[in-house]
Amino acid sequence: MKKKITIDPVTRVEGHGRVTIHLDEYGKVEDSFFHIVEFRGFERFIQGHPYWEAPVLVQRLCGICPVSHHLAAAKAIDQLVGVDPKDLSPAAFKLRKLMHYGQIFQSHALHFYYLTSPDLLFGMDAPVEKRNVLAVAVENKELARKGILMRKFGQEIIQAIAGKKIHGVAAVPGGVHKTFDPKEREYFLSGKDIPNIKTMIEWSLEIIEFIKGYHEKNRLLLDTFAAFPSGHLGMVDDFGNMELYHGKLRAIDSIGNITLPDVSTDDYQKYFLEGVERWSYMKFPYLKEIGREKGWNRVGPLARINICNAIPTPLAEKERQAFVSFTGKKVNNSTLYSHWARLIEILHCAEVMNDLLHDDEIMSDDLVREGKPRLEGIGIIEAPRGTLTHHYQVDEKGMITRCNLIVSTTHNNEAMNQAVKWVANNVISQKGAITDGMLNQVEVAIRAYDPCLSCATQALGQMPLKLELYNHIGELIDERFKSN
Template identity: 70%
Template sequence: MKKVVIEPVTRVEGHGKVTIHLNDEGQVDDAFFHIVEFRGFDRFIQGHPYWEADTLVQRLCGICPVSHHLAASKAIDQLVGIDPGDLSPTAEKLRRLLHYAQMFQSHALHFFYLAAPDLLFGLDAPAEQRNVVGVATADRETARKGILMRIFGQEVIQAIAGRKIHGVAAVPGGVHKTFHPHERDRFLKGSDDLPNIDTMIEWSKEMVDYIKDYHEKNHDWLDSFAYYPSGHMGLVTDEGALELYDGKLRAVDAEGKITLPDIENDRYADYFREGVEKWIYMKFPYIKSLGRDKGWNRVGPLARLNVADKITTPLAQKEFEVFKMLTEGKPNNATMHSHWARLIEVLHCAELMKELLDDETILGNDLIRKGTPRNEGIGIIEAPRGTLTHHYQVDDNGKIEKCNLIVSTTHNNEPMNRAVRWVANKIFEENQTITEPMLNQIEVAIRAYDPCLSCATHAMGQMPLHVELYDSSNQLIDERFKH
């Protein structure tokens, strides 16, 4: 019995580790992706007034604080009696602009800084080269565009939320600040240090072309690497189009059969359960009716394109059609195609940002609406990494009594573990000696899901309440309880 450990897994947000258990013949017994950090937001937020929540919980993450801020705000709106449709048009559009900017910059960060080194240099490249500096050395122009795209998204966020990370834009029932024409013009027309939105659309288009070209040359491994069938989940509009801020939850299985029929956000708890495993601080959400073994779903760019029937913006819709043709309209189950899907979303977000920047409504001053307070609020949005759920219950004084957060990466827990097992099996089937590039392949598979481990383990760990000890034949040999 031998154990291979990869630690830490690099170029992902947060801390993770992989263990691969080999049997005496050197074959893979099992492989695990351990998420080794844990924090505990859902408990320590209790007792705090609801209006603190969206500021506190965005500290779950430094990469997509905006997503947490907005998911929490959507839930908190309901606590002051405002459903998503009741927001003023200005407030909703400013929140959407903020959200799209966030999606744009986060995807750009992932593609250029985290994923590009794998694609540019291949799986066998030396570790020194596999980073953003390596990208910049090899392809200066691409790296420059990547950095500027990220800056563009960040600047939009700063204009709306006050700063690039952990800003505050949404308040219960709306947004707290108007958007100034000066601020808008900078993004529409560009400035000395910032290209305009049209350039962003153009560059996004270039990136999609790049990945299409890359796929042409490398489809051998892109199509097969970490391929496995799974369910997919994401938000869609009433018309079934890709939706990122507010929509209905839809899931399909690997063949495209609907497993979650466009449900309203406030019914999520009727449909979902979360499993717990001993070897990971992250939980395993699944659709209740399908059970733990079959009910798990991928979320994120690939899953969103798999559940959506169309995309509302023209350029992205065109790319969507090309992407769908690969699998003849069926869900795409190839892990590495996540990168492709992600870039189509980058293009979509750039187009959406332009639509909103051209819309005079975002300059309006009708910012906040009020309703009759309620005791429960549920906010679901599509964060860059997938479906993000925030659920709060408060007492009559507005003190949080219960909080449930299902973070995007949590849904991808099972998928990432499948991917790791897939790669581990392949590595040890082909070769009995283990090399560093082989182990990198495992990271490549995980990275396709752009996991945010810090976010996902907002839920707690350690303190052995119930300890089970298994021997190599998986017999339970000891069991302890600690209270």
């Protein structure tokens, strides 16, 4: 019998998600789909705007990662004015990098402390009223307090460079428009006004110890929950080390064979295609040479750690080595390890910010370079959730004629579908009805990749997550609906 249950409040996934699960006549899961059914279409409406507006306009794709969109667009716009990444002034490069690492630091802090930690602290079956950061604030004050202050640190780095924590403006074509001043630097280094960068490094190490402890007690869960083979994609520097601002694209398959051998970001079109499905507005990018079925890749922290040879900061590299030792240096294909990988990246970002804050060049006024204008620009960056591509073409007056965005969530589309399928097959199959705990496990699987679905389709606002169960003749037999 059809029944409808409403769950209130919605928790910790932003964007419009719908999951449908189809059962056979024995109640076994036949298939499942993770749908993104909201559409906004930035790629289209940005056409006709002058190119220099792009880094400002595209930030509105997202309230969590606007800096990533701002900088990916800025890198593309640099090329339109004839400035490649190597041609940026050292100061502009370092200021952009500082803002970018501040962005990843704050976004990862939000992802882990605000959105993920309730699942780890209270369990996936905990009552819904406990599965939020307010409950964390009551039961683990130190963790909540440090999470808030870490996010604040990253946001204030962004604010110092871009003027605002959200939707500020730092990059201009060929550089940045503002330098750091000594007073601003002192603010982040001294520890007088806010916990300083050294404290951020200490707290990053502490939270890695927390997840190691969790791993020790819950290794089977981490190893098995939504574990499935996949490709992994990310950016590396010239030495194959992790690089988040500018590098080359590398992909590997589920056992570590190279499937994309450190290629220039400018050539991404040679290697990638995007598939579409009638049941989702979100596309499915894949490597052309391997094909739609097997050529898709996970992106984000787990993928980045899987593909890189090393992390170029000492403390994070030590943690990476500990992380990979658990799989005997084999590729890690287990979804929940994304959180551990994310925390290693938090530490890496803190170390990079520390280096940059001690670099006098961030106070230089050599901020903008010029070159010979071009009609096409490509900017690829590692955003918190993974590889982010912005690609623009302009006419001779500088008006945008074509825009292609491949956001991190889109790369993870197939992985999120696979993760949902895993929960459907292993948690929901042959159970007959959907419980709240089951629904949360679907969310846990999605959330490990992305807590925010909005930018993948550029959806407006917060939308519900809906889970539907169909029987073998296509009748809806149960549904759960999470709304605000």
